[in-house]
Amino acid sequence: MKCYNCGGGSVVSKKRNWVSYVNGIKVVTPDVNVDECQDCGEVVLDSSESEKIDHDVAKYFDKVLVLDNRLKEVRKGLDLTQEEVAKRMGWSKQRYNTVEKNKKVPSILLALKLASALECDVNDIYKLKIEKKPGMSINLARS
Known part of the structure; x- marks a missing residue:
């Protein structure tokens, strides 16, 4: 053909x-x-x-990729306080708290620095996950 x-x-x-x-x-x-x-x-x-x-x-x-922030779990697994991690980063506790609560998406450099401060791989802290877009629904029914 x-x-x-x-x-x-x-x-x-x-x-x-x-x-x-x-x-x-x-x-x-x-x-x-x-x-x-x-x-x-x-x-x-x-x-x-x-x-x-x-x-x-x-x-x-109706799905999007979002950044799954696992900073809190990693920090607690190392038995560290927010103050201790903030000190390692040279930050205030408030700045660290903003990042840990996912109120600000970190740059790649910041994510790598956090991983270094927590002595882990960046993939232990941040992962991409699939979530439903807010307010969206799609009907997949076939006729």
């Missing part, structure tokens, strides 16, 4: 994991049947495969 796009390449049918991004969230639809041109790389899906991807992606339209 000839390519729909370039007209010259041979098209091969294969399965692959289809990767989409919704609101910064990576969505993988496994085992999608595609026709791919060996020359130009053009990929064609049939309608059923496209619907499968759309269904997977639709689950994330």
Whole structure:
């Protein structure tokens, strides 16, 4: 079969994991049947495969990635007070409290400094998690 796009390449049918991004969230639809041109790389899906991807992606339209702050848990696990961590950072207790309560999203540099002060990996303190967008709802019912 000839390519729909370039007209010259041979098209091969294969399965692959289809990767989409919704609101910064990576969505993988496994085992999608595609026709791919060996020359130009053009990929064609049939309608059923496209619907499968759309269904997977639709689950994330009302979701966002948020920063899950675990500073308090890490600090308490080390048996440290807010004052002690603030002192390690060269901050006031109030400034540390603002960061610990997630009232201010830290810069990458600040997150790395906090990890250093707490003698842990930055991934122990901050993780990305998926949450529902406030005030949004999506009906995924199929007719």
